[in-house]
Amino acid sequence: MFDNQVIHTEHRDVIHDCSYDYYGQRMATCSSDQTIKVWEQNEKGQWVVSSSWKAHSGSIWRLSWGHPEFGQILASASFDRTASVWEETVSDKPGPTSTSTKRWIRKTNLVDSRTSVTDVKFGPKTLGLVLATSSSDGTIRIYEAPDIMNLSQWTLQHDIPCKVPLSCISWNPSVFRLHAPMIAAGSDSTSNEPKVFIFEYSEYNRKWSKTETISSITDSVHDIAFAPNSGRSYHVLAVASKDVSIFNLKPIIDQTGCSRFEVVSAAQFNDHYCTVWRVTWNVTGTMLVSSGDDGYLRMWRMNYQKGWKCICSFKPDSNTQPTVDSPPVVNQSLSTAKFFKKGSNNTQIQQH
């Protein structure tokens, strides 16, 4: 049984990304209509738009929220070859009657890419205020705001050429083990070469370098995601390609101190029976959702015997009556579908 809330975004074209702030209390959507909309919940729990603005002169592909300790900040990546950082400001003079107005201000426009910026992600906050972008010219760019109190000043710290068009990047969010900053990138080129690369930052050389290439994936990669790490000794990476693959990256420290990984394929699901476009982890890294070309969204989780299973899928179907804005119902006899687990059907029990 599901509780279902519909938000009419009034975007004029398909939404490419829908991003949530650290607490899941605010939502930002971006679309081919070149606008970004920021949403929050009112007292009744309904999502209402709080800001909407034309942000780029091309489709906006991706959004990323920064950690709230840097303020209310958003990064956007667009076809117009730029990535922007936005900050919300609250007007200084709230009149006695009017409520203070919020406005998103472009703090910087990162124009180094000569082609479409395909992905943008804020780095883990332990690294400070850093941002990575990938572009179809095959370059990962790492930007940093050296003064975290000044969002207008960003410097291009690193420029990592990958030679193949990049479609996606992911920071390793792990903060539980001491390891070098790490980024994974995926390419959707059609050549028959490996498509997933792992880069690590060496404090010694002050340089990012490629430490691993996952050779088993040679099909186009459309999305990639490191799992949040809540105490594992290895890293987990999900890849959206012709199917969903999950890799465990176990660090091997050799004598020279260089880190290498033992890359173990942990799971591979072809339930979509077609190309997989997106993969995303939950907050604790125990569940994964994948969207496939079959139009379905599937949810996966690892059970206690360490096996991955599809526990639920979401299917678009406009012929079924929508359960729009229905209040939370917990009557499993009405249930048509169950989330995670099916509810009991023991409504026949005799009462004594």
Added chain:
Amino acid sequence: MSGNEENVCVVADKLSEMCGLTGKFITNELISVHGFQPVLSTSRDVPTKFANTSEVNVFHISQAFALDDSVLRGLVSESSSIFYNLQTAKDKTSEFYLHTSRSYRSAIRATLNKLREAIDDEDSNSDDVKKYENFVTIFYSIECSWHLCEFLLIDSSSISTVPNLLEWTKFHFPSPSQNAAEMLINLDRDVDVRSNYWVTVKGLILQGQIDIARALLKLHSSSETMTFQLAEKDLQSMPIFSSHGGLSLQKFRSQWSYWSTTLISKIDSGLYSTEPDLEDIMKLITGDKATWMEVCKDSNCWYEHFAGFLFFTQPSAKYFELGASVNSWLSQWASSKGSSGFTNLNHLERMVLAVLKNDMAEFIHSIQDIADNKWFVVHLTDLLVHCDQLRMSNEGDNTSLVIALRENLIYDYGAMLMSRGSLWEIGMDYLEFSSSEGLGAREILLQRIPIKNDLQATNVIAVARRHGLAAIEQDICRVMVKRSMSLHNYGNALEWAIRSRDNIYVTKVANVFLFHYCKTGKMLHKDLLAHVGAKMFISPRLLFLVKYFDFHRYFSSRALAQAAELLVNLLDSKIIPEFFWPSLLADAIPLLEHNEPIIPSKETYIIMHHLESNLIPFIEKKNRQRENINTDHGDDIELNLIDGYPDDLVQLLRLACARNLSRAMIIENTLIH
């Protein structure tokens, strides 16, 4: 498609139907879904073919969550404290486990009562009533099967399986006892004309309540007849098996077979034929198959008479022996019902079946399907693992499997509570006792508890400290600084910044205070600054701010000598922000120009030194910046500051210094001589 068809959620959206779905987790318990058009890095940027055609919607979907209902909330918090005690208790005896189990059950029963009260209070047609009735069904089956597990698995001192089963049956099918009690209280002789008399007597026999059945039989109007007298005699002499002392099993068996053979021969010879109801009862006692099948026809569920059947046929049966008896009884019961057995069993019946067959894997699996957000499976599994009574398979050592199962369940339950509004503090306690991943998840989830105001922030910090997650405190403080700053609530920002002990954040807020002073000549939040105390040493900028505030206090209370001394100390302190030089030196003018000279010559030299080596370069720099304003994006606030001072600040200062120096020298030299 791998048998997951039933776990499909339909998203009613026209656009998604045309272009496909994508989505992501918002929290662990909430997922966001929207229509999605795949793009490649080489895609050209054109409006999609869906542009301006249909509504673009985002869906937020979550599993129905029951435990935050006002009635169930009590159960959640009570069970969490029982859970916590179970994990932390030092002396874990079997009595302790039994006590724990009973505590859980009494919590469930209290909840059931509250639910029934809630149903009575509501308008009978409201949705809430349906919801609560549904909860009653759920928690009744939970209590029922927990009770069963309690005496079969948890209570290790219990060796008498069948009497316990009878007790359990009596509890869940109380109508024979209730009817009998009513009849016995009224003691009316014409009890047998009541329509439910024989039903009640038979019901009592079927639950092994022989003595009460005898008492009822004595109330019958023909109780003085031969047949009734005979029945009384037979029932009185019936051997009862007791595991505690008395007869040995072998002796009991021979006694029983002698007694029942005699009874059968009496039945066969027609001694009971005048009273068919009595005859039925005697046949039931002797285990006559046909009669039992007849009884089963009217039964509510398969296990209603199972315990009674065991009582008369296998009174010494042990738990581990029940499997075969259950199977044969069930097929007998099913054939009497005319059904094919297992298929028509409801969920509770299947759960009871799994327990009685000691098929714990099946049982655990089936209780996960209850719509109680896994409350039952988590607490029961945990308890069974604690008292080492959970066997998931009969082969080999399954300890690690069982431990993994328990950890996994507790992890999920804790993580779920942490992602569900106000129950997060309870969730913390569960994660503490799950796996090492649980400890990590606790940290991740705690950081993401939404904070709406200072009070909530303080609460999260307190919980973080209690669980030894002090690093979270600093993160939250920084977030609160940023939030207060954006709302222009600088007093709050300063308090949180000081709490964060992060120099960068403290400096940022202190600067705002100093900028404000430069611009307006007014100090913000004076009472706050007066009480910073030793914490001012967190950041040089804060130290300067507080010391400068002290200077102001001296000055305004006319303690000019102290004010002057402090000012000179500050000038020499090397912690002055550059933009503050004009303001600080301007403050020296009234002291230098005071009627009575306050600043001695040596200190005057210091002021003059800083005037020339700090203020002048600063003013020159600002002038340069102003000229290059179009090319250089300097800090706007700093640029504005200099405008607040008359151009002749430097001249005034020089003049004041010179005048004061002359006065001071005259006085100082006079004193020397």
